[in-house]
Structures are given as structure tokens and as C-alpha cells.
Amino acid sequence: MLRFLLRRVALAAVTLWLLSVIIFVASHALPGDVGRRILGPFADPRAVATLDHSLGVDRPLLVQYFDWVGGLLHGDLGTSLSFHTPVAELLLRGFGNSLKLAAVAFVIVVPLSIFGGVIAALRRGKLLDRVITVGGLSATAMPEFVTSIILILVLSVTLKLLPISVQVPPDTDPLTQIYHLILPSLPLVLVLFGYIARITRAGTIEALESDYTRTAVLKGLPWRTVVIRHVLRNSLMPTIAVVATQTGYLIGGLVVIETMFNYQGIGQLLFTAVSQKDFPLIQAGVITVGVIYLVATLLADISYSLLNPRIRLAGRE
Amino acid sequence: MDIEAQRRLDAVRVRRSELENSAIDEFVAGRVSRRDFIRYASVIGLSMPVLAVVLEACSTSSNPTTGGNIKKGGRLNVGHQTPAGAMDPILTNDLGRLTILGQCGEYLAFSDKDLHLRPVLATSWTPNADGSAWTFKIRQGVKYNDGTTPMTVEDVVATFNRLADPSITGNNALSNFKGVLSKGNVTKVDSQTVKFQLDAPNGNFPYLVSSDNYNAIILPASYNGGWDKTFIGTGPFKLKNYVVNDHVSLDKNPTYWDSSNQPYLDGLDFKFYESEPSAILAFQAGSLDVYTQFSVSNGQGLLSDPNTTVIDIPTSAHRQIHMRTDVAPFTDKRIRQAMALSIDRSAIIQGLWNGKAQIANDHPIFKMYPSSDTTVAQRAQDTTKAKDLLAQAGVPNGFSVTLYTEQVQEIPNLAQLLQAAVKAIGVTITLSISDSGTYYDKYWLTSQLGITDYGHRGVPNTFLSAPLVSTGTWNSAHFNNPTYDGLYKNYVKAIDLPAQKAVTGQIEKLLLDETPLIIPYNYDFLTAVKKKVAGVETTGMGHVNFRLAGITS
Numbered sequence: 001m002l003r004f005l006l007r008r009v010a011l012a013a014v015t016l017w018l019l020s021v022i023i024f025v026a027s028h029a030l031p032g033d034v035g036r037r038i039l040g041p042f043a044d045p046r047a048v049a050t051l052d053h054s055l056g057v058d059r060p061l062l063v064q065y066f067d068w069v070g071g072l073l074h075g076d077l078g079t080s081l082s083f084h085t086p087v088a089e090l091l092l093r094g095f096g097n098s099l100k101l102a103a104v105a106f107v108i109v110v111p112l113s114i115f116g117g118v119i120a121a122l123r124r125g126k127l128l129d130r131v132i133t134v135g136g137l138s139a140t141a142m143p144e145f146v147t148s149i150i151l152i153l154v155l156s157v158t159l160k161l162l163p164i165s166v167q168v169p170p171d172t173d174p175l176t177q178i179y180h181l182i183l184p185s186l187p188l189v190l191v192l193f194g195y196i197a198r199i200t201r202a203g204t205i206e207a208l209e210s211d212y213t214r215t216a217v218l219k220g221l222p223w224r225t226v227v228i229r230h231v232l233r234n235s236l237m238p239t240i241a242v243v244a245t246q247t248g249y250l251i252g253g254l255v256v257i258e259t260m261f262n263y264q265g266i267g268q269l270l271f272t273a274v275s276q277k278d279f280p281l282i283q284a285g286v287i288t289v290g291v292i293y294l295v296a297t298l299l300a301d302i303s304y305s306l307l308n309p310r311i312r313l314a315g316r317e
Numbered sequence: 318m319d320i321e322a323q324r325r326l327d328a329v330r331v332r333r334s335e336l337e338n339s340a341i342d343e344f345v346a347g348r349v350s351r352r353d354f355i356r357y358a359s360v361i362g363l364s365m366p367v368l369a370v371v372l373e374a375c376s377t378s379s380n381p382t383t384g385g386n387i388k389k390g391g392r393l394n395v396g397h398q399t400p401a402g403a404m405d406p407i408l409t410n411d412l413g414r415l416t417i418l419g420q421c422g423e424y425l426a427f428s429d430k431d432l433h434l435r436p437v438l439a440t441s442w443t444p445n446a447d448g449s450a451w452t453f454k455i456r457q458g459v460k461y462n463d464g465t466t467p468m469t470v471e472d473v474v475a476t477f478n479r480l481a482d483p484s485i486t487g488n489n490a491l492s493n494f495k496g497v498l499s500k501g502n503v504t505k506v507d508s509q510t511v512k513f514q515l516d517a518p519n520g521n522f523p524y525l526v527s528s529d530n531y532n533a534i535i536l537p538a539s540y541n542g543g544w545d546k547t548f549i550g551t552g553p554f555k556l557k558n559y560v561v562n563d564h565v566s567l568d569k570n571p572t573y574w575d576s577s578n579q580p581y582l583d584g585l586d587f588k589f590y591e592s593e594p595s596a597i598l599a600f601q602a603g604s605l606d607v608y609t610q611f612s613v614s615n616g617q618g619l620l621s622d623p624n625t626t627v628i629d630i631p632t633s634a635h636r637q638i639h640m641r642t643d644v645a646p647f648t649d650k651r652i653r654q655a656m657a658l659s660i661d662r663s664a665i666i667q668g669l670w671n672g673k674a675q676i677a678n679d680h681p682i683f684k685m686y687p688s689s690d691t692t693v694a695q696r697a698q699d700t701t702k703a704k705d706l707l708a709q710a711g712v713p714n715g716f717s718v719t720l721y722t723e724q725v726q727e728i729p730n731l732a733q734l735l736q737a738a739v740k741a742i743g744v745t746i747t748l749s750i751s752d753s754g755t756y757y758d759k760y761w762l763t764s765q766l767g768i769t770d771y772g773h774r775g776v777p778n779t780f781l782s783a784p785l786v787s788t789g790t791w792n793s794a795h796f797n798n799p800t801y802d803g804l805y806k807n808y809v810k811a812i813d814l815p816a817q818k819a820v821t822g823q824i825e826k827l828l829l830d831e832t833p834l835i836i837p838y839n840y841d842f843l844t845a846v847k848k849k850v851a852g853v854e855t856t857g858m859g860h861v862n863f864r865l866a867g868i869t870s
Contacts (some may be wrong), residue, residue, distance in 0.1 A: 039487050083400065083403055090562070157598070164599050164602040261595060262589075276401070289569065
């Protein structure tokens with residue numbers, strides 16, 4: 001198990017290094033000049049050059065890269081070029097907000113879609129199965145900005161059931177905060193439900209058709225016990241992998257949802273950073289999202305291997 | 318005018334300067350409208366009592382705005398464009414920041430929606446004979462919103478010398494002060510008076526120290542950066558809390574100096590929006606009481622919403638379509654004229670702005686400016702004449718050209734409409750639309766044909782200089798016309814309105830004839846306010862004044 005972990009961590013480190021190179025090159029390939037972005041289109045070219053120099057963005061790229069990576073390794077993420085604020089402070093706030101939104105979406109979607117997937121598998125070919133699979137697929141296929149607008153217009157503007165303002169004052173009690181987060185998490189639930197339910201349904205059907213299930217049924221166990229003890233335990237493996245990979249998306253990839261609901265998460269922060277050409281913020285933001293993805297995948301691998309000894313033992317052979 | 322009125326008018330004339338008497342003459346003779354007279358009187362510093370006597374003598378009355386039944390207290394939720402950078406008065410160059418500056422800070426004067434200058438931290442101002450030096454009386458007894466520090470003449474001197482300092486990186490005020498006011502030329506006369514010695518005579522100088530030069534909020538002489546931590550200023554609101562890129566909450570300034578105009582509201586909560594559609598949805602769902610600026614393209618729903626008041630202010634913000642006068646085929650002015658004649662301005666305004674824009678005449682002295690010469694004929698669409706001009710210029714079958722522009726608001730649509738319009742006269746335009754940064758870096762000053770966005774200015778001086786004078790730094794048309802350069806100089810130093818008008822007529826005709834630029838329209842500033850909110854004042858520059866705003870009972 002230790003060897004397995006070490007190998008995964010080493011791989012993660014290499015991935016992060018590659019990511020750092022890619023994002024550094026990509027962010028510097030963005031069109032436009034940093035000084036020009038900050039000072040505005042009509043600023044004097046000399047003022048732009050002076051600012052570029054004082055920010056150090058006129059140095060050779062390699063020097064800038066090592067300077068940045070050196071800072072990263074010392075835990076210094078730098079200062080945002082456009083906001084004159086430490087990047088760490090901005091990212092921490094964005095990350096905290098994204099985490100809250102992801103948590104609420106998670107708590108709704110995971111049990112709901114697993115339940116939906118299992119029910120669909122048990123009612124395979126019946127009307128309920130069709131409704132869940134076709135409905136889920138349609139919801140997944142709809143872009144988030146469409147579902148967001150529909151949900152806002154129906155639930156918030158017309159029916160006034162849920163508040164549209166996502167951000168509540170920090171001293172508000174947790175229940176109110178969760179209440180405000182329900183509306184923006186619904187489009188995420190719609191996107192993920194179909195996907196997770198489908199994987200769960202497939203896993204459950206496979207488990208239902210397996211020999212051990214037949215044996216369990218034949219030896220006279222009650223159907224409920226068969227499903228809970230034998231079918232579910234085996235059918236949820238692929239679901240766990242899927243849920244884990246979606247964690248990264250839920251925390252780092254919500255640009256559309258966060259912009260739609262004007263929620264100051266890490267996605268919207270990155271969007272602002274890119275439009276402002278704020279290098280330190282773009283780079284540190286992407287690295288943070290990268291770390292989140294890697295940690296989520298690693299945790300998925302670990303839980304998967306705990307559930308399935310064949311994986312963790314594979315390394316010993 | 319009756320004898321009694323004439324007597325009072327004569328009485329006030331006695332102690333007035335030549336400049337002031339000339340303004341009164343023009344108005345009494347009916348050569349300037351009441352509106353232009355008030356506007357101009359405010360520029361040259363004619364005091365309110367004198368203004369009142371003149372207006373009364375000429376049988377017109379001033380029309381103070383009514384406040385409605387605003388109750389005391391409450392807070393407003395305000396949706397606002399995300400500030401584009403660090404909150405610092407001298408670096409501010411966007412609506413996101415300037416609107417916030419104006420809540421906590423104040424200017425020597427406030428330039429309102431009709432371009433009248435209203436005294437704020439200055440009580441009056443006067444030019445010398447040729448307009449090369451201006452003296453401002455500074456209001457006494459004003460305290461900053463920290464509740465203790467008094468505002469002094471030294472603060473005013475320090476503020477303007479800082480704004481005129483070219484060594485400060487990112488000093489945005491230089492766009493107004495370069496060639497107008499140099500560092501060190503703002504001096505204290507006495508404990509109530511400040512003198513501005515200008516680089517050259519300037520009849521419109523008071524606008525440059527008003528809210529139109531939004532960088533110029535008065536700060537303590539000891540100020541040394543870090544505005545985002547204090548939001549120091551003499552304004553009606555003070556900082557409660559500010560989270561970068563997210564929101565700013567302001568409380569009423571309990572020590573606000575203007576005892577007769579204390580704010581009604583307890584405070585304002587500005588929420589920043591990166592995306593306009595989400596702000597509009599939040600406004601419609603009731604999370605916002607005010608949305609400071611919206612575009613016609615995204616805000617159709619607000620324009621027709623019965624629960625929304627739309628405050629609609631004409632501004633001098635516009636688009637310039639430049640044609641490089643030094644590169645063929647646009648070296649021939651007939652070809653430039655043909656391009657301008659091919660477009661249907663009314664249809665463009667209806668289509669792109671739902672009518673919320675004003676028709677413009679290919680020069681930047683828009684009709685809203687008091688100095689504009691409204692007798693110059695409006696250019697209208699004339700495809701036949703355009704084709705004739707092309708034939709005369711030797712290109713009867715047209716030509717091909719690439720138009721460069723930026724992905725900003727309606728500009729790509731304007732580019733398409735131009736493309737379709739010139740097709741009718743045989744000209745083929747290929748569009749190259751990039752993000753704003755790329756456009757300004759690569760194409761703005763080099764492209765043969767391009768479209769650039771210009772924000773509002775209270776006076777046309779910048780529009781007439783930077784993009785049109787032969788040495789202008791934004792001269793994308795590469796326009797080089799000695800006659801024009803001379804006229805521009807005459808315009809700037811003309812300090813009374815008739816003298817300004819004498820020049821503007823010539824400038825307008827020259828620009829129409831030469832057509833280095835096509836300026837199809839100047840568009841309105843639209844603010845959405847819930848019906849229960851009253852007293853919000855907006856300006857073309859993008860100031861949203863909440864001092865006398867509140868919730869109606």
C-alpha cells in the first residue's frame with residue numbers, strides 16, 4: 001500500500017511540474033501587454049514600459065519562470081498585478097467559496113444519483129428506468145448557462161422560492177448560507193445526475209447479473225439483503241471513481257456557474273485573472289486547481305483500492 | 318423685460334468682469350439658450366445670486382429638482398461593474414472604480430448631467446483676462462470622513478500637484494492635465510484661495526478639476542497611497558468594509574459637511590458583477606435596488622419593466638471609425654466622404670441602441686456641448702452621391718480593405734452594419750475582430766480602417782486634440798492638417814462662448830469635409846433603479862450620486 005501511495009505521489013509531482021510549465025507558457029502567450037491592461041488603452045507608452053519594468057514582466061521568460069517556481073516552493077504565490085493584493089489571500093477566499101458550493105452540490109447530487117441509478121437498474125426496461133436515464137441524459141446535455149437562466153427565471157424571478165443572491169454576509173448562520181447556495185448548485189446537480197446515475201445503473205446491472213448475486217438469491221436471502229449486501233457493495237466501485245474525478249470539476253471548473261450567479265469562487269477569480277492578464281493570479285490559480293484535481297484523484301484511488309484489494313495487490317506481483 | 322428687472326440687471330452688471338458681462342449680453346440678446354447660459358455661467362464662475370437675478374430678469378425661473386417622499390434610513394443594494402484594478406484615485410480609469418470614488422470623495426465642482434458645474438469643495442472660481450490662470454475659493458469647515466481631519470487649502474494644492482506629476486506610474490489624470498497644468502503650478506494664495514497657473518489659456522479649465530476629471534477627489538496633503546484601506550474623502554459616505562473583487566459596503570458619513578443636504582440612507586452595499594446578464598437577473602429577482610449601468614443589448618427586459626425606473630442620460634461616449642489619411646485609398650477625401658455617406662445613422666441607432674443614442678455628424682463636438690454649432694448640416698445617407706464620389710476618385714468599382722476592431726459591447730455589430738452599408742457602393746470590408754488588449758496593442762494606431770471606443774468627456778477638448786491634431790497621441794487616422802491644428806488652438810484659448818462657437822463651426826465644417834473619422838452616434842448612459850428608490854443622480858461620466866437618494870415611503 002505504501003509503495004502504491006509513493007508511486008502515485010511521485011506521479012502527481014511530475015504532473016504538477018508539467019502543469020506549471022504549460023500554464024506559464026500559456027499565460028504568457030495571451031495577447032496584450034500587462035502594463036497596457038492595467039493602465040488602460042489610452043495610457044502613454046512610456047508609462048506602460050515603466051510599469052512593465054517595475055512589475056518585472058519585461059524580463060526573459062526563463063528568468064520569470066524560475067523566479068515564480070522559486071517563490072511557489074517557498075510558499076510565496078506573489079501579488080496580484082491588477083489588485084495589488086497577495087494572491088494567496090484571493091485564492092484562499094475563492095477556494096473557500098468554491099468548496100462551500102461544491103459541498104452543497106455534492107450532498108444533493110451523490111445520494112440522489114446513486115439512488116436514481118440503482119432504482120433504474122432494478123426497474124430495468126420499465127418506465128421509471130426510461131425516465132431516469134433519458135431525463136438524466138437530457139439534463140447532462142444541456143449547458144449550465146441555459147439551465148442556470150431557466151432555474152433563476154423560474155425559481156427566483158417568477159416563483160420567488162429561492163434567493164438569487166448567492167453570497168451572504170460572512171457572519172450569517174450556516175443554514176442561511178446553505179439556503180442561498182441551493183439555487184446555484186441545482187444546475188450542477190442537473191449536469192452530474194445523469195452521468196453518475198448512468199454509471200451506477202451500469203454497475204448495478206452488472207452486479208445483478210453476476211454469479212454471486214444469483215447464488216445469494218438461490219440460497220434464499222431476502223431481496224433487500226441481496227441488494228444492500230451483495231449488489232451495492234460491488235456496483236458502486238465505478239461510481240466512486242466518477243464522483244472523485246468530478247470533485248476537481250466541482251471545485252475548480254465552475255467558471256460558468258460562478259459567473260452566472262456572480263459567486264466569488266475560484267472559477268470566477270481565474271476568469272477575471274485571465275481577462276486582466278494577471279499572471280501571478282492565473283498561474284497560482286491553475287496550480288491550485290491542479291492540486292485539487294490530483295488530491296481528489298489520489299483519494300479516489302485510495303478508496304477504490306481499499307474497496308477492491310485486486311488493485312492494491314497488483315503492485316506486489 | 319420690465320423697468321424694475323432691467324434696473325436689477327444693470328445693478329448686478331456693475332461689478333461683473335468683462336467675460337461675465339459678455340455671457341449676460343449673449344443670453345439677454347437671445348443668442349444662447351437658457352440651458353447653455355446656465356451651463357456657461359457655471360464654467361466662468363458666475364455666482365448663484367447673480368445667475369438668479371439674470372434669469373429672473375429674463376422671465377425664466379430655475380427649476381430645482383424635487384426630492385419626492387424619501388424617508389430617512391435604510392440601505393440600498395447596488396449592482397456595479399467589477400473595478401478593473403486597485404482602488405486608488407490616481408490610477409482609476411474605469412467605471413468600476415470612479416463610481417465608488419465619488420461616494421466617499423468629492424471634487425471642487427460636480428459636473429451634472431446637463432454639464433452644469435455645481436460648486437462642491439470650491440465655492441466659486443474666476444479666470445484671469447485670457448484664461449491662463451484660474452483662482453478657486455475653497456469651502457471652509459469641511460471635514461474628511463474619518464470624522465476629525467479638516468480639509469484645507471494645502472490639501473487642494475497637494476492633490477492637484479500630485480495629479481499633474483508625470484513621474485507617478487499610471488497617473489491617469491495626465492490624460493487631462495498634459496499640456497494644460499504642470500506640477501508645481503498649483504499654489505496657495507491665502508487660507509481660502511488656490512491659484513492654478515496653466516501651461517496655456519484654457520476656457521474650459523473648471524471642468525478639469527470637476528467630477529469630469531474623476532481622479533481629482535480632494536485628499537489630505539499627507540496622503541501617500543493605500544486609499545483602499547481608508548476610502549478617505551470628504552464625501553457623504555465612508556468605508557464599512559471592502560473585499561477586493563467582491564463587494565464594498567459604505568456607511569453614511571455622520572460628520573458630512575453639508576448640513577442641509579445630509580444623506581437619507583444609512584448606507585450602500587455595492588456588489589460587483591463581472592457579467593452583465595447575471596447582474597440584470599439579480600436586479601429583476603429583487604436582490605438589487607440599483608444597477609448602475611446597463612447596455613441596451615442585454616437590458617431590453619429592464620427598458621420595458623413596469624417596476625423599474627430607467628435613468629437615461631445622453632453622454633459624449635461614442636465610437637470613432639478611423640480611415641488612415643496617409644495610406645491609399647483613403648488618402649483621397651472623396652473616398653472617405655463616400656464611406657461616411659453610405660451609412661444610415663438613424664437605422665443604426667434604432668438597431669443597435671433601441672433609440673438610446675444621439676445621431677452624430679462625424680465630428681466630436683456633439684450637440685450636447687454648449688459650444689456646438691448646431692447650424693452645421695447633418696450628414697445623411699446618400700448612396701448615389703457616394704458612388705459618384707468613388708467614380709470621381711478613380712475607383713468606380715470600389716476596393717477591398719480590412720477593418721480592425723475590438724470585441725467590446727455593440728462594436729462588432731457596428732462593424733457588420735458598416736460592412737453591409739459600404740457593400741452597396743462596391744467596397745468590400747473584411748472584418749478582423751480581436752479582444753480589446755490585442756486591438757489597442759497591435760491595430761489601433763496602425764490599421765487602415767478601424768473602430769475605437771471613446772468614453773464620455775464633459776468638454777470636447779480631448780476628443781479634438783489626441784485623435785485629430787497632427788501630433789496627437791491617439792491619432793489613428795494619421796490626420797495631418799495645419800488649418801485644423803490652428804483652429805484647435807483657437808478653440809482651446811477661447812474663453813467665452815461666442816468665441817468658442819465661432820471656432821467650432823469652422824472645425825465642424827472642416828472635419829465634415831475632410832472626414833478623417835466617421836462618428837455615427839454618441840450613446841446614452843442607462844441606470845436601472847427600482848420604483849421604490851428616488852433621488853439617484855447620474856452623469857454622463859458614470860458618476861452615480863447617492864447623496865440625496867433613498868427609499869420612498
